[in-house]
Amino acid sequence: MSTSPSENPAGYSIEEGNAASRNAYGWAKKTFANRTGLPGEPAQDLDGGFSNEIRFGAERLGISSDGIGTKIEVAERLNRYDTLGYDLIAMTADDLIAAGFVPTNLSNIIDVNHLDYGVVDQMMRGLHDAANFAKVAITGGEIAELGNRIGGWPGAQMNFNWCSTAIGVLHPSLAQPLxxxxxxxxxxxxxxxxxSFRSNGYSLARKTLQKLFGDNWHEAPYDGPDAAEFPTWGDAMLAPSLIxxxxxxxxxxxxxxxxxxxxITGGGVADNFQRVLKNGLGxxxxxxFAPLPAMQRLCEVGGISPETAYLYWNMGTGMLVVTEAASAAAVVAALQASGYDAQVAGHLTAEAGVTLRVGAGELRYGAA
Known part of the structure; x- marks a missing residue:
């Protein structure tokens, strides 16, 4: 049964969002026949992912679209915009690589209420830095001035929304997408x-911080164990996504x-991981990984249950990789050599559903 926005702490329903996405994809899928046997033919068997395959002869490309969401308001409050590019690229590039597509190009669109050159310069400088990290070329873009159609924090120099579409090529070692x-x-x-929180779960976080600290919650001192790095709650919430x-x-x-x-984006560990659990597996x-200190502190001061936190936030784990047991140590070592914190987190089971055993106890999602 779906949960109405008034019945959950974030103000929106993940179940209803998933249902709307499935319906929208159903309509989109009815257009696939337009390219059958032609350049740009979509794959028919990748339902449930955040990217899809399109074929140009022997070349198999992936395409993914996403945005930063309400994390933009944090940047508006702090008047700091040079890290948002990492969030924008992470949301699309990491959706692509999750299906085995190596990201290559990105196009972006910035919808603004009115144009501020300095803010856009900060945004694009950050996007440049993130693209260099991800080895992606920014090959398209648009800035649209939409007046009062675009809103945000009233004190901002510029209110905006920022979205992108990225493409990638299927890794040559793969016969089919992951x-x-x-x-x-x-x-x-x-x-x-x-x-970091990445670019998800901000509706719940902002709602909680507003209730605790009022309209200027971004200026409230942050008292987590990493407060030396993040003096205020605004600083803690703006930490950029890792690509x-x-x-x-x-x-x-x-x-x-x-x-x-x-x-692991909106929907937390269980909802996102179940997308790759096929054939009745759990x-x-x-x-x-342990929850980030800011997430743990928000749970404590905001009275957020572990079940809710693990449903709306990544809780310290941004990506999960399935590999063979004999290769797990090599996968961890390779990721660490690339500069990432990685560890074996568990295993697949023959029984459906996802069970999380965390510091707060055992949490079960789905059929388990």
Whole structure:
């Protein structure tokens, strides 16, 4: 049964959002026949992912679109815009690599209420830095001035929304995109640590901070154990997304066996990981990374339950990789060599559903 926006702490329903997405994709899929046998033919069997395959002769490309969401308001409040590019690229590049597509190009669109040259310069400088990290070329863009159609924090120099579409090429080691179809019970699950909220869960976070500290919550002193790095709650919430695509690409370059990759965004660990659990498989994850201090502190001061937190936030784990048990140590070592924090987090089970064993207890999602 779906939950109405008034019945949950974030103000929106993940279930209803998933249902709307499935319906929208259903309409989109009815257009696939327009390109059957022609350049740009879409794949028919990648339902449930955040990117899809399009074919140009022998070349197999992936395409993904996303935006930063309400994290933009944090940047508006702090008048700091040079890290948002990491969030924008992470949302699309990491969706692509989760299906085995190495990101290559990105086009972006900035919708603004009115144009501020300095703000756009900060945004694009950050996007440039993030693109260099991800080895992506920015090959298209648009700035649209839409007046009062665009809103945001009233004190901002410029209110805006920022979205992008990225494309990538299927890694040459793969015969087909990664989807979880080749995964088996007993396969290992490797977790990559996330140092931030990424660009998800901000509706719940902002709602909680507003209730606790009022309209200027971004200026409230942050009292987590990492307060030396993040003096205010605004600083803690603006920490940029880590882009994982270079690390996963390095695994594929090394010929390590991957059977599924989940990008942990809105919906948390369980909702996103279940997208790659095919054939009735489930998972037991008993060694995930600890929640970020800011997430843990928000739970404590805001009275947010572990079940809710793990549903709306990544809780310190930004990506999950399915590999063979015999290769798990090599996958972890390769990711660490690429500069990522990684560890074996659990394994796949023959029983459906996802079970998380975390510091707050055992959380079960789905059929388990």
């Amino acid at each position: 989807s979880g179809k080749t995964a088996q019970a007993g396969h290992a699950v490797v977790a990559l640590r996330s140092p 994982y695509s270079p690390g996963i690409t390095a695994l594929l370059d090394a010929g390590l066996p991957l059977h599924g990759v989940a990008h 998972a037991l994850l008993d060694n995930l």
